Structure formats: structure tokens, C-alpha cells
Amino acid sequence: xxxxxTTQLEKELLKNLGFILREIRVDHGYTSIDGxxxxxxxxxxxxxxxxxxxxxxxxxxxxxxxxxxxxxxxLMDLWDTFNNRKTRHLYQSKKxxxxxRAQLMLEHLNNTTEIK
Numbered sequence: 639x640x641x642x643x644t645t646q647l648e649k650e651l652l653k654n655l656g657f658i659l660r661e662i663r664v665d666h667g668y669t670s671i672d673g674x675x676x677x678x679x680x681x682x683x684x685x686x687x688x689x690x691x692x693x694x695x696x697x698x699x700x701x702x703x704x705x706x707x708x709x710x711x712x713l714m715d716l717w718d719t720f721n722n723r724k725t726r727h728l729y730q731s732k733k734x735x736x737x738x739r740a741q742l743m744l745e746h747l748n749n750t751t752e753i754k
Contacts, residue, residue, distance in 0.1 A: 649691070655699075655717055656691035658733070662706050663689070665737040678705050707740035 668674035671689070675682045680701075687693040688702065703710050716732050719725045 651717075651721060652691035652694055654691070654720055655694060656689045658713070658717055658720060659702060660689040661733060662708075662737060665733065666706060666740070706736075707743050708736050712736055 663671070663674050666674075668677075671685050672682055674680070675685045684693065684698075688698060699713065700710060703713055706713075716729065716736065719732055720729045
């Protein structure tokens, strides 16, 4: 059975992950959580819980990484950067890099699909 976060630090770390996931969703052009959920086969309630830092597990995180075309390692690096006071100033540039790369990959995939 999964363990719920018990300390304030654990709750804050999960909340930070939810914040990052929300920012990535918005940067991918999904201003509405409803639209994101519908287009990617998620329920709105589960997306809301993820973005509030609740009910996160490794499978959910991997599904979101797959949706955003980023690796779990990249997401965890971004999360670590955000949580570390010494590197927090790098967070926005790292996030922008990941989103731009994913958008280029999506454009390439869409162009490849249209040609066939």
C-alpha cells in the first residue's frame, strides 16, 4: 500500500512536483486542465490531484513524461533544480529547453505522419 507524505518537507516536495507539471502542461499550450485531460486520455480529477501534489506515483509520473516527451530523469533533474535553493535560478531556462525540444519532436512527428 502506498505511503502518504507525512512530513512537511515531503508534502512540499510533492507540491513542487505538481507545480512543475502544471507549468509544463501550460507551456505545451494546454491552458485548460480539462482540454489536456481529454486530449491525453486522463481524467480531470486525476490531473488535478497530480498538479496539487497528491496521488503521485511512479507510473503516473512516467505516463506524464511520455505525454510531455521528456524522460523521467529530465523531470527529476528539473524538480531537483527547482527544490535546490542554489540552482533554482536555472529552473526556468531548463524547463524552457525541455518544452521547446518536445515541441520540435511533436512537429517532426506530425510532419512525418502527414506525409504518409
